[in-house]
Amino acid sequence: MDMTASDWRTSRDPAVLTREQETTLQTPRRRYGFLARGLFLTMDLFYGRGRGLSKFKVLEVVARVPYQAWEHVAYIAMTHTYGRPHFARRIFEFVREARHQQDNEQWHLLILEEMVQNRKIRENFFRHRIIPQILAFAYYHISWLLYVIRPALSYGLNADFEDHAEHEYMAFVSEDPALEAEPFVSDFEQEYGSYRSLGDLFRRIALDERLHKEQSLNRIAQARFA
Ligand SMILES: [Fe+2]
Ligand SMILES: [Fe+2]
Secondary structure, eight states: OOOSTTOTTTOOOHHHHHHHHHHHHHSOOOOOOHHHHHHHHHHHHHHOSSOOHHHHHHHHHHHTHHHHHHHHHHHHHHHHHTTSHHHHHHHHHHHHHHHHHHHHHHHHHHHHHHHHHHTTOOOOHIIIIIHHHHHHHHHHHHHHHHHHHOHHHHHHHHHHHHHHHHHHHHHHHHHOGGGGTSOOOOTTHHHHOOOSSHHHHHHHHHHHHHHHHHHHHHHHHSOTTO
16 A cells, blocks of 8 residues: 555645545545435434534444444454464454444544534434434444345445545535634544644545545455455
């Protein structure tokens, strides 16, 4: 993997982030499958069609669970295959990738939560705590079941989800120019990095989602655990 400063996968350079925002906005969305469309529709029903911090938080609560489901399946697979340690090690590499993505989504969620609290945005316990957990619970089992049936189905659903998240974050930045002037001050800068503005922060989050999408698409191209 190319890891130069201009590589969008890791870059925090404002010029790169801004360039990649254009790339996202000019790239058509994936043709979302039936399950992904159902999920986005459900979210619109509960949280409205507009974009906002509280709705993104729901997205991030749900975003983590496919990685948890895959990790779970992989651990079971390792239990069955550790008699072939080289094969089990390949599964473990897969677990590492899933864990890394899951951690990444966790930082997104904590940063958003911090922002919601700092801005004193009012949230409703049922709509903003209970419903997201129900959605995540259902989504976990769908991801798990699809994975057991055929991994490519689960990756395809996740690629749709991540593509949607990438486009939503980039569109959110485009429609709110005030984000460019607002500094990013956070207790999570140690873990997630420092950015000159919320605009740059959200562009970086969007690019994480693009990376997650690409990793799922790469997995589709490969055989299970290969
Ligand atoms: Fe995320
Ligand atoms: Fe993601």
